[in-house]
Amino acid sequence: MKILVLNAGSSSLKYQLFNMESSEVLAKGNCERIGAGGTITHKRPNADPLFEELNLENHGVALERVLALLCSDEYGVIKSISEIDAVGHRVAHGGEQLKESSIVTESVIKYLETIVPINPLHGPPALAGMKACLELMPEVKQVAVFDTSFYSEIEDFRYIYPIPYEFYENDKIRRYGFHGTSHRYVSAQLAKCLGKPIEELKIITCHLGNGSSITAVDGGKAIDTSMGFSPQEGIEMGTRSGSIDPTIVPYLMKTKGYTAQEVEDIINKKSGLLGVSGISNDCRNVNEAAEAGNKRAELAIKILINGIKKHIGSYVAELNGLDAVVFTAGIGENDWTIREKVCDNMDYLGIEIDKEKNKNFKRGIPFDITAKGAKVATWVIPTDEEYMIAIDTQRLANK
Ligand code: AMP
Numbered sequence: 001m002k003i004l005v006l007n008a009g010s011s012s013l014k015y016q017l018f019n020m021e022s023s024e025v026l027a028k029g030n031c032e033r034i035g036a037g038g039t040i041t042h043k044r045p046n047a048d049p050l051f052e053e054l055n056l057e058n059h060g061v062a063l064e065r066v067l068a069l070l071c072s073d074e075y076g077v078i079k080s081i082s083e084i085d086a087v088g089h090r091v092a093h094g095g096e097q098l099k100e101s102s103i104v105t106e107s108v109i110k111y112l113e114t115i116v117p118i119n120p121l122h123g124p125p126a127l128a129g130m131k132a133c134l135e136l137m138p139e140v141k142q143v144a145v146f147d148t149s150f151y152s153e154i155e156d157f158r159y160i161y162p163i164p165y166e167f168y169e170n171d172k173i174r175r176y177g178f179h180g181t182s183h184r185y186v187s188a189q190l191a192k193c194l195g196k197p198i199e200e201l202k203i204i205t206c207h208l209g210n211g212s213s214i215t216a217v218d219g220g221k222a223i224d225t226s227m228g229f230s231p232q233e234g235i236e237m238g239t240r241s242g243s244i245d246p247t248i249v250p251y252l253m254k255t256k257g258y259t260a261q262e263v264e265d266i267i268n269k270k271s272g273l274l275g276v277s278g279i280s281n282d283c284r285n286v287n288e289a290a291e292a293g294n295k296r297a298e299l300a301i302k303i304l305i306n307g308i309k310k311h312i313g314s315y316v317a318e319l320n321g322l323d324a325v326v327f328t329a330g331i332g333e334n335d336w337t338i339r340e341k342v343c344d345n346m347d348y349l350g351i352e353i354d355k356e357k358n359k360n361f362k363r364g365i366p367f368d369i370t371a372k373g374a375k376v377a378t379w380v381i382p383t384d385e386e387y388m389i390a391i392d393t394q395r396l397a398n399k
Contacts, residue, residue, distance in 0.1 A: 002026070002083055003390045003397075004070075006063075007090040008129035010121060011035055013062045017070060017077060017084070018390040026077040027070055028386075031062040038062070042069050050075050059125060060132035067136060086141045087133050088393030090181070090385065091126045092231075093119035094146030096172060101149060101392040104130050104142035112144075118172060118229070143393040150180030150215075150222045158224050175233075177225040179207045183215040184222075185388040186328045186381040191220070193366045194324065194377060202319040204312050207383065208338065209329035210238035210281060214308065216315035224318055226311050232268060235307035236300070238281035241271035242307060276300035283331045283338065305341045312342070316349050324377040325351055333382050336361060339369070343378060350375030 001021065007014040016028040029042040029049075038056025043049045050069070056062045069075050070084075078084070089104065095115040102108050109130060116123040126144075133142050151159075159175040160168055167173040183205045190205075191198035198220035205215045212235050215225040226234030226242075236242045249263050258266070266275075274281040277300040279289050289297035316322045326332075327339050336359050343353045352374040361367045367380045 001085045001394055001397075002078065003086050003088055003393050004084050005088045005090070005386045005389045005393070006129050006133070007386070008059055008125040010125050013059055013066070013125075013129065014386075015066050016386045016390075018387070020390065020394050023387070029066065029069075031056055031066065034059060034062050040065060040069070042066075042075055044075070044077060047075075059128035060135065063129065063132040063136060081137050081140070084137065084140055086143060086393050086397035087137070088389040089126060089130055089133075089142065089144045090147070090389055091144045092122035092147045092178060093176065094144070094148045094152075095119075095176075096174075098144070098146055099149055099152035101143055101145040101396060103396055104134070104144050108144060115172075118176075141397045143389075143396045145181060145389040145392045147178045147180045148176045150184045151175070151177035151225055153221055154223055154225070161229070173229055175225070175228040176230075177213070177215070177222065178227045178231045179211070179213045179215075180222065180225075181385045181388045182207050182328060182383040183213070183217065183225070185385065186326050186383055187215075187217045187220065189366055189381050190324055190326050190377075190379055193368070193379060193381070201323045202321045203324045203326060204315050204319075204322060205326045205328065206308060206312075206332055206342075207329045208308070208327065208332035208335075211240065212237045212242075212329070212331070214311040214315065216319050218319055224315060235311060236276070236304045237272045238283075239269050239272045239274045241267045241275070273300045273304065276303060283335055287335070287337060301338075301341075305338065308342045309346070312346070312351070313349065322350060322376050324379060327378075327380050328383040333380055334363065339378075339380070347374075351378060352376075353378050 003018045003020055005016045011034045013031040017026045019026055027044045029040060031040045033039055034056045038054050040052045041049055067081055070078055071080055097111055112127055186205050187203050190203060191201055203217040207213050211231055213225055213227040216223050232240055234242045252258050252263050273286045277286045277297040279297055280286055286297045286300050290301050331338055339358055340355060343351050352371040353369045354371045358369040361380055364382055370377045
């Protein structure tokens with residue numbers, strides 16, 4: 001079975017074509033600058049990547065080109081679109097109604113349109129991707145996989161914000177949680193690595209990338225997570241502030257005359273590692289500057305570490321125990337210094353890592369960094385949201 005996974009951003013469209021029998025990626029790529037020019041990078045194993053500059057007016061045009069490339073004699077991996085058995089779409093937000101991965105139907109699309117106001121950045125491009133597929137490959141089953149689904153069973157006292165209840169009832173303001181596909185994937189991988197049923201495990205998964213979130217997983221189910229109504233809540237991120245005192249927003253608007261949009265840009269695009277360090281949103285650059293003695297870079301890293309530690313501590317309290325901690329995504333998978341600092345002085349909670357193993361970890365595979373005799377297992381597990389989406393798509397398409 002061949003499954004095409006699509007991840008549409010506001011001006012991008014990432015794709016991967018999987019052969020599910022061999023779990024192989026046959027081709028993958030990224031269309032960028034959609035609507036403002038356009039580029040495509042198209043990759044196949046053991047072949048030079050193709051880079052094209054062309055006019056990609058919208059997501060439909062980009063998808064058309066992707067399908068042509070996948071089927072082309074020169075750069076293709078299939079003979080015709082009919083070889084694609086199903087398409088899986090990464091959809092950030094499923095709102096309150098779409099609690100599980102779903103076949104894309106008229107009613108799914110209609111519902112997703114109604115929740116665009118609470119998902120303004122990711123909703124429209126995801127919808128554009130789905131509509132383009134319906135038009136270009138109407139015979140092929142499509143599945144939407146939501147980042148929020150993993151959190152659909154968290155309890156109300158963890159998802160309701162303590163503001164007037166009408167805002168939940170009428171405006172659907174609540175914690176939704178994001179990165180769920182990644183947290184779901186790495187927690188399942190961890191259980192496999194430990195050779196234990198996930199139902200018996202209490203896990204804290206740390207997805208640390210440009211966007212970061214931490215999730216408490218009890219028996220395979222997420223019980224709490226750091227991101228909330230939007231991916232803005234939680235720990236410090238590349239350019240996002242994470243949680244801040246909410247009165248900072250009206251205070252800035254009143255005293256500086258900023259508009260709501262301007263303050264949103266500040267907390268979303270100019271804060272986090274970038275805002276504190278004044279150097280970069282990229283953890284590598286901030287680390288380098290901190291090592292060279294830049295105080296604000298050092299501070300940005302300390303804020304990040306402290307935020308991760310506080311979340312781990314509070315989730316141990318919520319889980320009433322802990323079997324394992326997982327690090328994943330760009331920073332979690334690659335940056336041993338961040339992992340070392342997070343796990344330092346956590347022995348009270350049973351978290352102790354082998355510093356040598358952590359430093360000499362192998363990239364791209366699940367890697368155990370637990371210290372000998374530690375009560376809690378600590379692992380680095382590469383995330384693979386696209387593969388998880390492909391698995392869900394296969395399951396639903398086969399029904
Ligand atoms: P992501 O959003 O998951 O792609 O992660 C992006 C973040 O991962 C950036 O802050 C990068 O600095 C960080 N990152 C990626 N590769 C490395 C690496 N080799 N070493 C340290 N950090 C890395």
